[in-house]
Amino acid sequence: MNNNNLYSLFEHHFPTDKSATAFELPDGRTYSFQDVLDLSGRLANLLGQSGAEPGDRVAVQVGKTVEAVILYLACLRSGLVYLPLNTAYKTAEVDYFLSDAEPAILVCDPASAKDLKILADKTGVKTVFTLDAEGQGSLISQAASHSIEYATTQRAGDDLAAILYTSGTTGRSKGAMLTHDNLASNAQTLSKYWAFRADDVLLHALPIFHVHGLFVALHCAFLNGNKVIFLSKFDADQVTAKLPSATVFMGVPTFYVRLLGNETFGRDTCRNMRLFTAGSAPLLEDTFNEFTDRTGHTILERYGMSEAGMITSNPYDGQRIAGSVGLPLDNDVRIVDDNGDVVADGDIGILEIKGPNVFKGYWQMPEKTAAEFRTDGYFITGDMVRKDENGYYRIVGRSKDLIISGGYNVYPKEIESYLDEMPGVLESAVVGRPHPDFGEAVIAFIVKDGSIDIDEESVTAFVKDKLANFKVPKQVFILNELPRNTMGKVQKNELRNMAAA
Ligand code: MCA
Ligand code: AMP
Numbered sequence: 001m002n003n004n005n006l007y008s009l010f011e012h013h014f015p016t017d018k019s020a021t022a023f024e025l026p027d028g029r030t031y032s033f034q035d036v037l038d039l040s041g042r043l044a045n046l047l048g049q050s051g052a053e054p055g056d057r058v059a060v061q062v063g064k065t066v067e068a069v070i071l072y073l074a075c076l077r078s079g080l081v082y083l084p085l086n087t088a089y090k091t092a093e094v095d096y097f098l099s100d101a102e103p104a105i106l107v108c109d110p111a112s113a114k115d116l117k118i119l120a121d122k123t124g125v126k127t128v129f130t131l132d133a134e135g136q137g138s139l140i141s142q143a144a145s146h147s148i149e150y151a152t153t154q155r156a157g158d159d160l161a162a163i164l165y166t167s168g169t170t171g172r173s174k175g176a177m178l179t180h181d182n183l184a185s186n187a188q189t190l191s192k193y194w195a196f197r198a199d200d201v202l203l204h205a206l207p208i209f210h211v212h213g214l215f216v217a218l219h220c221a222f223l224n225g226n227k228v229i230f231l232s233k234f235d236a237d238q239v240t241a242k243l244p245s246a247t248v249f250m251g252v253p254t255f256y257v258r259l260l261g262n263e264t265f266g267r268d269t270c271r272n273m274r275l276f277t278a279g280s281a282p283l284l285e286d287t288f289n290e291f292t293d294r295t296g297h298t299i300l301e302r303y304g305m306s307e308a309g310m311i312t313s314n315p316y317d318g319q320r321i322a323g324s325v326g327l328p329l330d331n332d333v334r335i336v337d338d339n340g341d342v343v344a345d346g347d348i349g350i351l352e353i354k355g356p357n358v359f360k361g362y363w364q365m366p367e368k369t370a371a372e373f374r375t376d377g378y379f380i381t382g383d384m385v386r387k388d389e390n391g392y393y394r395i396v397g398r399s400k401d402l403i404i405s406g407g408y409n410v411y412p413k414e415i416e417s418y419l420d421e422m423p424g425v426l427e428s429a430v431v432g433r434p435h436p437d438f439g440e441a442v443i444a445f446i447v448k449d450g451s452i453d454i455d456e457e458s459v460t461a462f463v464k465d466k467l468a469n470f471k472v473p474k475q476v477f478i479l480n481e482l483p484r485n486t487m488g489k490v491q492k493n494e495l496r497n498m499a500a501a
Helices: 006-013 033-048 066-077 091-101 110-123 138-143 180-193 211-223 236-245 253-260 285-295 366-372 412-420 456-466 492-500
Strands: 021-024 030-032 057-061 081-084 105-108 127-130 160-166 174-179 201-204 227-230 248-251 275-278 300-305 309-313 332-336 349-354 379-387 393-398 403-405 408-410 425-435 439-448 475-479
Touching: 006 066, 006 180, 006 211, 021 033, 030 033, 033 066, 033 138, 057 066, 057 091, 066 081, 066 138, 091 110, 091 174, 105 110, 110 127, 127 138, 160 180, 174 180, 180 211, 180 309, 201 211, 201 236, 211 227, 211 248, 211 300, 211 309, 236 253, 248 253, 253 275, 253 285, 300 379, 332 379, 403 425, 403 439, 408 412, 412 425, 412 439, 412 456, 425 492, 439 456, 439 492, 456 475, 475 492
Parallel strands: 021 227, 057 081, 057 105, 081 160, 105 127, 201 227, 201 248, 248 275, 275 300, 439 475
Antiparallel strands: 021 030, 160 174, 300 309, 332 349, 349 379, 379 393, 403 408, 425 439
């Protein structure tokens, strides 16, 4: 294999018998590896003839289908840069991503095609295809007339494979540029570290527009030619029903909280399982312990981010410790203080990382990229960590103001900016509050200017109109003024206490 295209690596590991099942749907329908090869070939031919050159971006906002996964593979195959977008994003949010990334192609749900075509025209997108929640649309109908034969485009290891937008603390999303080598190295590390084998069956319930569902889960399966039981979304009953046919399951903490809330879930459900992993948000010790009591399995918690894939993991064979994210994977890590000096063992500091998994920089933001890398190449994660007495890493906080709700990241600044624009709002502050299901819930505090009478309902409706639903505050408090320190800075800790009370 002398092509560094990530797709070539996957194809190299597909089973020899291409009639083997690659994907199985809950209704019993299956897709073989031959189906994956054929459709990715047709799609790669179609994309290449739709005005996109290698290196061009393909923005994709579609429901979770096998066809959408194969579209991702086709983008890799044809050297195009895959840009997945959360299906919850509203038009105003998508507008930003299209303007920033200037994709050549947009693939969207037919239901949003009318609105998004207007944006596409404005931002110079050459072609818009549709793909619906059943895996049908103009993308698939037009691909049908194309050949399945496609010679995978030659890529260098540091050519871009994907851009993943991650929200910025200033409110402006940054596109993390991930190369074929970044993704390949992290996939190989995880496959080895988590002891993946050819007879594994992955039960997949995560969304496919983020690192966790798209890269961590699917890449391990592709590298081992595994069957994937492919669910369109997480549903505790459906997962419980399908687990006996699986060996591996990956989820955000909310998935585990919900499984434990399901009375039929237990030891018998997990009888064929060998690995449960959790990440994207902190897994509570209570959830970890209750899961072990109920199933006899110990959840393996790992930690990562869009810019680097997975960074640390609890061991597969060694002890998995509740509340810890384990040990560094194949990247160098160090914990530093505000001056960039390495802290003493056991002290809290910011985690910095360097390795083949670490991204190339932020799309068209050289200053932001420079600001987040040290001169010796370490990337500043913004996560506050401590190495415990066992040498395991623990995330103890974040230097970035971030709320993680059900595994989705919400940046308070973005919501505050929208709230401040609302007529009648003088100022606002957004914090996270512990939530039994989502881990954290978004809570807003508002100071009215008195010109218009606003209440919780009108504030929520205002945000809902513009931002993805998971960013909408679950509760809104109206205050006479925001608590501030002597420097005039809003005391978010005080607000968190007020929200909790
Ligand atoms: C849905 N809602 C939420 C969330 N999800 N509210 C807050 N936080 C959420 N995460 C709201 C909806 O807007 C809706 O509100 C109501 O809940 C019901 O929506 P529904 O779609 O039915 O919800 P659900 O199907 O129960 O979804 C919950 C979920 C989902 C299954 C936990 O959020 C999910 O799949 N999360 C996984 C996220 C993920 O994959 N993160 C990985 C990021 P209304 O009724 O008002 O409309 S990758 C990453 O972080 C890194 C790098 C890493 O380390 O992995
Ligand atoms: P993202 O913007 O999706 O790349 O989110 C990455 C962030 O999620 C990290 O910087 C962490 O703050 C957080 N994160 C991921 N995994 C974990 C975990 N296991 N425990 C705590 N926080 C996590």
